[in-house]
Amino acid sequence: xxIIKTVCRQLHNTVVRMEILQGIDDTHNxxxxxxxxxxxxxxxxxxxxxxxxxxxxxxxxxSYIDRLSWSPVPxxxxxxxxxxxxxxxEHQHLCQLGTSLFRVVTTYNIDVQxxxxxxxxxxERPQGMTLNFDDIKAHINMVFILxxxxxxxxxxxxxxxxxxxxxEDDSDGKMLFLCSPRVCDLSExxxxxxxxxxxxxxxxxxxxxxxxxxxxxxxxxxxxxxxMNSKLNVAHQALADAHQDLEKEKDLTDKLLYSMxxxxxxxxxxxxxxxxxxxxxxxxxxxxxxxxxxxICGRCHPSQVINMLDSLYKEFDAVTRENKLYKVTLIRxx
Numbered sequence: 279x280x281i282i283k284t285v286c287r288q289l290h291n292t293v294v295r296m297e298i299l300q301g302i303d304d305t306h307n308x309x310x311x312x313x314x315x316x317x318x319x320x321x322x323x324x325x326x327x328x329x330x331x332x333x334x335x336x337x338x339x340x341s342y343i344d345r346l347s348w349s350p351v352p353x354x355x356x357x358x359x360x361x362x363x364x365x366x367x368e369h370q371h372l373c374q375l376g377t378s379l380f381r382v383v384t385t386y387n388i389d390v391q392x393x394x395x396x397x398x399x400x401x402e403r404p405q406g407m408t409l410n411f412d413d414i415k416a417h418i419n420m421v422f423i424l425x426x427x428x429x430x431x432x433x434x435x436x437x438x439x440x441x442x443x444x445x446e447d448d449s450d451g452k453m454l455f456l457c458s459p460r461v462c463d464l465s466e467x468x469x470x471x472x473x474x475x476x477x478x479x480x481x482x483x484x485x486x487x488x489x490x491x492x493x494x495x496x497x498x499x500x501x502x503x504x505x506m507n508s509k510l511n512v513a514h515q516a517l518a519d520a521h522q523d524l525e526k527e528k529d530l531t532d533k534l535l536y537s538m539x540x541x542x543x544x545x546x547x548x549x550x551x552x553x554x555x556x557x558x559x560x561x562x563x564x565x566x567x568x569x570x571x572x573x574i575c576g577r578c579h580p581s582q583v584i585n586m587l588d589s590l591y592k593e594f595d596a597v598t599r600e601n602k603l604y605k606v607t608l609i610r611x612x
Contacts, residue, residue, distance in 0.1 A: 282294070292319065296312065357376050357377045358377055361478060362476075363375070365455075367453075370397075370409060398427060399437070402424065411451070414441050414453060415443060418443060422440065422455065425437075436461075437455070437459060459477070459483065461487065462487070463490050464491050574586075
């Protein structure tokens with residue numbers, strides 16, 4: 279708003295008032311302004327600026343084109359330079375298609391010579407528009423998005439570009455739609471029966487898709503590394519738990535081994551060393567037995583027998599530790 283007011287004041291020496299008649303909502307994707315002229319700028323022309331006379335319509339001087347030495351671009355070469363473009367007349371008849379777009383359209387078994395533009399595409403953006411010449415001219419400065427009709431959602435071709443009015447002064451005017459396919463990644467490109475080579479080198483869509491594919495590959499590698507890292511952590515934890523269980527079993531084995539043999543003998547056995555026989559000049563051996571153990575087991579409850587043996591063994595173990603004796607337990611009759 280400020281730019282328009284400044285242009286009117288400095289270039290046209292007039293003051294205007296702008297009002298918003300319609301804003302952007304669910305049904306309209308543009309803003310409608312009302313510009314009302316209030317009168318000339320007070321105090322005359324703005325200082326330091328040149329005044330440009332207002333003209334009803336401004337058209338640039340294109341007469342120099344006729345003086346150029348080269349000829350207009352042939353249609354075949356134009357179709358190769360702009361592989362995605364459509365030229366149609368006011369009756370919606372297709373006049374020309376880019377090479378890549380022609381190949382894609384013909385893969386759907388469509389006779390481009392006997393089909394109209396509005397039978398092939400529908401206007402997705404601007405919303406609520408048709409392919410009528412008057413509607414297109416009214417929105418000539420907007421971005422157009424066309425979507426193919428009668429196609430599966432995964433195969434629907436969407437074209438994004440701008441409309442250019444050709445031969446505007448002639449009665450047989452034509453409209454040029456310069457566009458590029460609206461795709462997000464390489465898989466979507468192949469789903470539309472397109473190839474990366476179909477896109478011109480100057481089209482930014484090619485770089486965006488390659489960048490997106492690179493990011494997707496990097497993300498996939500990161501996900502794989504994170505998955506491998508988590509698996510390594512799980513394996514490391516399982517290995518640590520197994521090592522801990524092994525140490526517990528080793529401690530139990532050592533306790534059992536030291537309870538059955540003297541300390542120095544058990545140490546030699548742990549180190550896989552040969553245990554040499556020892557000779558003692560004098561030893562005392564005590565043989566002990568529980569008299570009537572069989573009859574006791576028959577008369578008493580098993581828990582009572584276990585409690586009796588536990589208390590008896592504790593007493594014997596205390597005596598053997600105090601006197602540094604060696605105990606041999608036999609569960610059989612000597």
